[in-house]
Amino acid sequence: MFKDATLVLGYELRGLLRNPIWPLFGILQPILYLAFFAPLLGSTVPGGSDQEVLAMFTPGMMLMIALFGSMFAGFSVMNDTRNGVLERLVVSQIWRPAIILGRVLKDAVALVIQAAIIIAISIALGLRVTLLAALLMLGLMALTGLLAGSFSYALALSIRDENAMSQIVQFLAMPLTLIAGLFLPVSLGPGWLGTIAQFNPLYYAVEAGRSLFRGDLGATTIPLAFAIFVVLCALTLIWSVRSLRRLGT
Amino acid sequence: MIIEAHELRKTFVSGRGKGNEVEAVRGIDLEVADGEVFAVLGPNGAGKTTTVRMLATFTPPTSGRALVNGFDIVKQADKVRASIGYVSQSGGVDDLAPAIENLMLAGRIAGMSKAQAKARAEELMEIFALGEIGNRPARTLSGGQKRRFAVAIGLVAAPPLIFLDEPTTGLDPQNRANLWEEVRKLRAQGTSVLLTTHYLDEADALCDRLVIVDHGRIVAEGTPEALKKEVAGDVVTVKVADRIEQARALLSAEPYVREVVQEDDLLRAYLDDGERGLPSVLRALDRDGLVIQSITLSRATLDDVFLKHTGRSLRDAA
Ligand SMILES: Nc1ncnc2c1ncn2[C@@H]1O[C@H](COP(=O)(O)OP(=O)(O)OP(=O)(O)O)[C@@H](O)[C@H]1O
Ligand SMILES: [Mg+2]
Secondary structure, three states, X not given: XXXXXXXXXXXXXXXXXXXXXXXXXXXXXXXHHHHHOHHHHHHOOOOOOHHHHHXXXXXXXXXXXXXXXXHOOXXXXXXXXXXXXXXXXXXXXXXXXXXXXXXXXHHHHHHXXXXXXXXXXXXXXXXXXXXXXXXXXXXXXXXXXXXXXXXXXXXXXXXXXXXXXXXXXXXXXXXXXXXXXXXXXXXXXXXXXXXXXXXXXHHHHHHHHHHHHHOOOOOOHHHHXXXXXXXXXXXXXXXXXXXXXXXXX | OOEEEEEEEEEEEOOOOHHHEEEEEEEEEEEEOOOOEEEEEOOOOOOHHHXXXXXXXXXXOXXXXXXXXXXXXXXXXXXXXXXXXXXXXXXXXXXXXXXXXXXXXXXXXOOOOHHHHHHHHHHHHHHOOOHHHXXXXXXXXXXXXXXXXXHHHHHOOOOOEEEEEOOOXXXXXXXXXXXXXXXXXXXXXXXXXXXXXXXXXXXXXXXXXXXXXXXXXXXXXXOHHHHHHHHOOEEEEEEEOOOHHHHHHHHHHOOOEEEEEEEXXXXXXXXXXXXXXXXXXXXXXXXXOOOEEEEEEEEOOHHHHHHHHHOOOHHHOO
């Protein structure tokens, strides 16, 4: 079972290694934000030191690539529905969830590497985090990537239409990032904003990330985010495997 | 029997409402014996791919049942999958990866160790003359090279039964002949093969038995020889300048002519012994003053079988 997932993961990672350039483009955007946008935030964050600004801002930037990187992952599988790759895998002896799992795990690996680079850059800019907090943040990144990735695969396998897919993803990504308080905490805004944010999984990830980077490892936001993400990951994976089964109908 | 299918049907419902139903397969019965090379011959849209997809467990049938290797294609789909190879019409080669990676992954999924998968991949690349190009990204391969890889991937696990959906479409005559040779080797090793094709000569040359399908139904079944014999040994194709109806009636009245079929402005007269019959055909037409524009004598082909059963020629049935 899980052996199949590692086989697909290995296959996909070798593909990534053949073209290691593209994921680097993904981190350019958050780095630009860190360099040129974070310095503007000094006056909005309580305290206003570099350390406090970066602790508030870095998690949001990391989750931005988790979301944008993974929500588009489904495009890669669209082609495989047409060239027969999925058709072949689905009637092979493979444990079917491995087809999706191997792919989203590859995306998660790439994401964790990107996230580690961003943390390193933030530290160079003045962020101070404990190793444990950094590792937990990477774990949260991986989960966000898994969730957004399997959501994207499920969507791609269900609609099988690039144009519709890109419309839907664009339509979702914008409000998801805005209502999560990716750039500034939602708590700075009016109460109603906080209320809607509670329906956005990304909000919990950003809040947990900020707690981690503030050094507040006991905050309830952290286990809450992990719990929500594990459950949602399981649900989206089930959905994507079901859409695989419907390919032939 | 390695395949037994009974009354298989598939109706696709695309979109909403009754108007969007497509009856792709309308009740197909198949029996394929162990070690047989079996062909499903039919024009575009006949339901060949849909039939193969149902047998390979990709598409669930709307109704009917089938056993593949003794396992039910719906209730024991996982057991069916473990005992078949399947090469889809679109091939299923991942364009971004080197072809050898595709082969290795297929081997590992079938339960081979890394070393076994590598050895098997190299063996297959040898057989299909793919040695030098195996490390290139598959997107750089020609259509024919990619097709050979697709077939090789389907054979990785050396399954007792392999499905090949239009395996030679897009191959040049040389590679087509090579692939036929491979299929014959598979049969020699005792592997059963179910292939689909719309090439008459392919079905004729390659298979032990075949079915001809049209509009989702089987219209004829048997060995190529038996099917052709059923129509007649030879065909005289005549083109007359005018009065085609009269010519048709005239030929039909001749005792040695088994049947006359009209195809556009051609008349095809089926007779058991063409060499002897041809002069009589000429004489009969001449007697009534019909002007013959052309006349040919040939052996009956599977196309004549198709023509007899559907009233259309396979060449323009699509
Ligand atoms: N997923 C699907 N949804 C709706 N209709 C379908 C689907 N798959 C096939 N069909 C329809 O079913 C019919 C049979 O298709 P099928 O692909 O089985 O034909 P085929 O004999 O393989 O043809 P070809 O020689 O062109 O490959 C066609 O009319 C096709 O349009
Ligand atoms: Mg087909």
